[in-house]
Amino acid sequence: MAGLNPSTFRRLQKLQQIPSVWEGDRRPMSEPLPIGSSALSDFDSENGGDCIMWVDGSQGMVRSMDVVSPDTGPEAVVRTLLRAMEHPHSPALPGRPQKIVVKDREIQFFLRGALKDLGISIEYVPDLPLIDELFRGFQDVVDRKPPLLPPQYVESLEEKAHQVWQAGPWQSLADHQIISIELEGWDMGTLYACVMGMLGLDYGILLYRSLESLTQFRKRVIANDSPERLEEAFLSQDCLFITFESAEEDDEIDLSDLPPSEIKPTFGNLHPLEGMRAILYDEEALLTILALDAFARFFRSVRRKLTGGKFPNLSQRYQIPVPEGGARQGPENVAVTVSTMPELAAKLFEMSVSARDYEDDEDDEDDEDDDEPLLRDDLVPPNSFLSLGVVPWEVLKDLEASASYYQSAQVHASGDGLPIILIQTSRPKAKTMIETLKKAGGVRGIGFNPGEDPMGGNRFDLGILQTENGDLHLFGEFMEDDPVHVAARKKWDGRCKKTKGYCGLVIAMGLTGASRGNPQQKDMLALFEVRSLSPKDINLGTLQLMPMPF
Structure with a gap:
């Protein structure tokens, strides 16, 4: 075991020895630690792993904390302790304790070897009351954190999302071909479904709460191409969203090549005043289930009429069962009318075409003197x-x-x-x-x-x-x-x-x-x-x- 080098040993000896007892421990954390205490400001609270904590039991304050990988050796405990002595969290002052107590025999023996001749008593105790109380507080905060999805709706949400994935609407629908989903008896009124994925980049469905939000987003994306403006336009949307990812989180793979068992749906909400959150609350989750159910039924029934870029005027009405487990009181079924919106699709397509034509006109002005090749070879991708x-x-x-x-x-x-x-x-x-x-x-x-x-x-x-x-x-x-x-x-x-x-x-x-x-x-x-x-x-x-x- 490596001991302290002479210069560090002499520096620690110069610190005033405080007549206090410090508690120290290393514990695995199954959840990220909560933010809010100044004692946590020196480490990345998003990481999991093992938490190392040193607490002054006499003054009741945390002197230092760290989060390390579970496979990190016991040297990390010493490093955190040295920081507690020389650079403690405010308002604590630098100093050496008279006694250290730990509840892990391995840590006790390692500290005795590493800190010998520093005049610090290192003892084993079965309980660490102050650290126990701090960790109980952390766990209370973790327990109060809402889940990403309401537990009673998780199964239904994932089932409906997988039905949409297997239907593969992006094989027929472009992102300008909007489908309205009208839920009768709901204050939400009508949702407007925009399908992503025809270009094979991002697969999912956006459920806009208003046509104004949908069209304004398109206009802002066309008008502004700077990263800052695009981010602002993105966060200004008012919609629920469902996206699909690889369960292995491999960004390089084309999701269409994976079996359905390896596809993971994720859900969330966008709103101008809330920004983006990856959490659905009860009513939002229930609304998403009903909308996805109705959308999947509609698409399966009209799929053949949407081939070849066709987007005719179609409409169907369904009675969608309300999943059990929610707090909402009401009928067992909700009447939902699903319809294509060809006029809106034509308008959105014209917006994008006009923008492309404007760019092409500018390019043509730059390329007026360029000779067109007799035979082009840029159509078929390499390695096809x-x-x-x-x-x-x-x-x-x-x-x-x-x-x-x-x-x-x-x-x-x-x-x-x-x-x-x-x-x-x-x-x-x-x-x-x-x-x-x-x-x-x-x-x-x-x-x-x-x-x-x-x-x-x-x-x-x-x-x-x-x-x-x-x-x-x-x-x-x-x-x-x-x-x-x-x-x-x-x-x-x-x-x-x-x-x-x-x-x-x-x-x-x-x-x-x-x-x-x-x-x-x-x-x-x-x-x-x-x-x-x-x-x-x-x-x-x-x-x-x-x-x-x-």
């Missing part, structure tokens, strides 16, 4: 999985209904199915691709064009996609002599003949995990039915690979 395949006709019909975005064509259903190009990437990148293609007016056609490397002598089969605005996008480079690609191209050409020149583009998520290279129907986010293009239609001639400049 590409393949030429086929979707059987019976599967295609289901995919047309389930895809988040569907571009239809008068396809001639002949042969074993629709030939398709599959591009599989992560959910956020897939959503970005889809938005880019939608902004370009959709996809006009897909084809292949010859390419060559004059220096290396290699020849390529270049996969090219044309959008409705005329842009050409490279989606893949295939070696012309690759037997796998040669076989796939042969099947592709034969299938396109049978469909009378029709093919498709499927954009899917799930790049990592079991679905890589074999996406399931739920992973397929977009289906574009388009014409197949010949090299003559593309009209680029043989493209040559340009050498990189040094």
Whole structure:
């Protein structure tokens, strides 16, 4: 065991010895310590771990405290004691005690070795009344702290949240497509549900208490882009919220790749005068349960009508059972009317489009002299999985209904199915691709064009996609002599003949995990039915690979 170095020993000997008895102890803390006493000002009260405390029993004051990791050695007890002697909490003055009492034999023996020759008596006692009283006070404060969710509603809240997660409304609804939830007989009136997650960034639902709060937030976000203004706009919202996270708290993983058992819902409240809190009180929890229940029922029943970006005028009425255990008195069921709000959705979408168009106009002014590339290669994300395949006709019909975005064509259903190009990437990148293609007016056609490397002598089969605005996008480079690609191209050409020149583009998520290279129907986010293009239609001639400049 390391002893005190000579200079520290001499410094402690110079301290006045106080005729008092100090209590010392180290105890595990299952909850963070409460804030409020000046004795706690020198440590981070948010940490758990073991609490070390030294108290002057004669004067009844805490001289020093610390919170350490449970695996920290007994040296931490000595460090806290030395601080109690030399730098005690105010109003205590520096000094050495005549006696120290502890209720842990290991601490007693360690202190005797570390503090020998300092003239301090170190004794064992079975009880430490002053420290016991302090810890009882701490526990009382912890016990009075409200839980994050009312205990009687925890099970119902989590059940309804998981129903929403499994329904996956963000696969069909963008954040401007608002759904109203009117609860009859409640002073809350109508909630306005905004679904987050279509871009695969943050999954959840915001339940706004007023349309004014919703629209004002959108306007402030569009108008102000500084971090301070955005934070102010965020805190000005008036809503309940439900978000979904990984139970493992892994920020890098796409939640859509996880099984439902690994998804954790969190709940909270936002209000301009309260800010954000991660606590729901009884009435808020009950309101959230009813709203989520009604929302999940509605979405499941109208899901097929919301595919391909469609948002028609729909409305349904439900009798939602009130969960047991609440203090609220009333009927066993609440009448709830759930409706889409297409006019509001159009207004919110126009707000965002106008803002983007303004930014694009500014960018266009800066880029007037820039030449557009003949063939763009910025559409498909790096490391995407590409393949030429086929979707059987019976599967295609289901995919047309389930895809988040569907571009239809008068396809001639002949042969074993629709030939398709599959591009599989992560959910956020897939959503970005889809938005880019939608902004370009959709996809006009897909084809292949010859390419060559004059220096290396290699020849390529270049996969090219044309959008409705005329842009050409490279989606893949295939070696012309690759037997796998040669076989796939042969099947592709034969299938396109049978469909009378029709093919498709499927954009899917799930790049990592079991679905890589074999996406399931739920992973397929977009289906574009388009014409197949010949090299003559593309009209680029043989493209040559340009050498990189040094």
